[in-house]
Amino acid sequence: MTCEEAKTRMTDYWSRTLGEAGETEFNAHLASCETCRSEVSRVGALWQGLDLLPLEEPSGKVRDRFYEMLGAYRQGLAAAEARPAKRWWTIPAWQMAAAAGLVAVGLGIGYGVRGNGPLFGGAPAEVSQLREEVANMRQLVALSLMQQQSASDRLRGVSWAYRAEPSDREVLGALVSAVNHDANVNVRLAAVDALRRFSASPETGRAALQSLSKQTTPIVQVALIDLLVDLKDPQAAPELRRLSGNETANEGVRQKAQWALERLQ
Amino acid sequence: MNRFLMGGMIVGMIAALGALPAPAQNPVQNPLQNPAENQNSAQITVAFSNPSQPRRLVVKTLMHKVTIKGYDGKDAIIESSAISERRRRERNIPPGMHPLNVGRGGIEVTEANNVVTVSAETPLGGGDIQIQVPVETSVTVNTINNGVSVENISGEIEVESVNGGVSVTNSSGSVVATSMNGKVTVVLDKVAPGKAMSFSSMNGTIDVTLPADIKANLKMKVDNGDVYTDFDVKVTNEAFDTTESKTGKGVRIRGNRTTYGTINGGGPEMQFTTFNGRILIHKK
């Protein structure tokens, strides 16, 4: 087996779909090749970092999920390139993230490889580099799915946002943008809930409050009020008071605003 | 077969005020019981430009009731009972005649890149729009003042109404549905693996029937209602009051905020949200 062949079989190896003979052959190559050995550990760590490798899960599924994710990523990238600047007010950052993500994807499927030391026993710098790659990839999956035409895919993107780092401003920005501009009510709803992941950021409360004054869909307004109560944001009180006294507002929203005011006091 | 296909341009107009006679050579006819109604209906057949690629139907309307049905064919057939008898009386239209000054209140039908778009966004008109598309078509519908019904569709289904009820039945794939004031009813025979779904209403009940073997992570949020299911839901939100009581055949999950749970070990996210209604999740 050549290194080239080994690289193309790496995901099969991790998903245990090589078969017994294939695995023996692959292991024989690993025993004699330092480069592939370290690459296998990198790919494995990447998978584990992405929560794609729960031990109890049957192997085929891991593979499916991995490719599904790659597919979603590529689809999202293609869509983002085809529709530039439509929803992205942070294009340069997005492109940077895309480049970083491509590296991560390249590693994941066994191309674009540079053999570093074995990861599990590797230097802390390498571990943190990997951690960064994983964070980038999660960010990429979340961001690219949130760009899809299908509301179901955008909902998946929003649930990926829960896996982003709580300090990830790109994902927070994408969620805020979804809350304010997504055409689908259910995606807006889910995005409001996902903002809880970023409750430590002062931007979150500000964005929720701003959005509340603009939203006209009652069920989304209710979700925003729940979020503001959970954030215990005292600055929300004036807007809630305005809303509860606004006779043109939805009756349920007014009740909810009144309820929230009592909770914030 | 008569097809109004002009390379992605506007392919047809069904006037709400004036009826276009359905082309006589069109083999796909929907015989109407009432001959008087027939005079007031218009039908248009639109081909998807690339039948081998995924199809999509987009419907946007302000006043119409929309019914979409999957059928064993390859075109989109759009039919509108453009003038109701009530409207006829209101406008004093002589029996057997139709107005010629078409335009306002019309239904516009376009096709581009395998997406058929039906829009009727003027406050005039009303009545029904019935659309037949191949079963495997993704469907996006937005209505304001009337309901939506989707039947026998397999694809990504997105439906939204403000004042009407929303119903998706006998379908498969994935559903994302909302109504502000109406009920949301969904019956899925099969779900597409890995797809996230969401159902919401401000004032209506969410009534969803899912295949018994579905794997899902549930998120159920109610303010003034309750959640009922006959699925064996493993409630995962520990902070929540999970007192269960048997009511009828279903197990009742009691609470006033958000409940998280899994069915059959968990899977893609399914979100259920209602403020004044209740949530019913049935096992098919």
Ligand SMILES: [Zn+2]
């Ligand atoms: Zn090698």
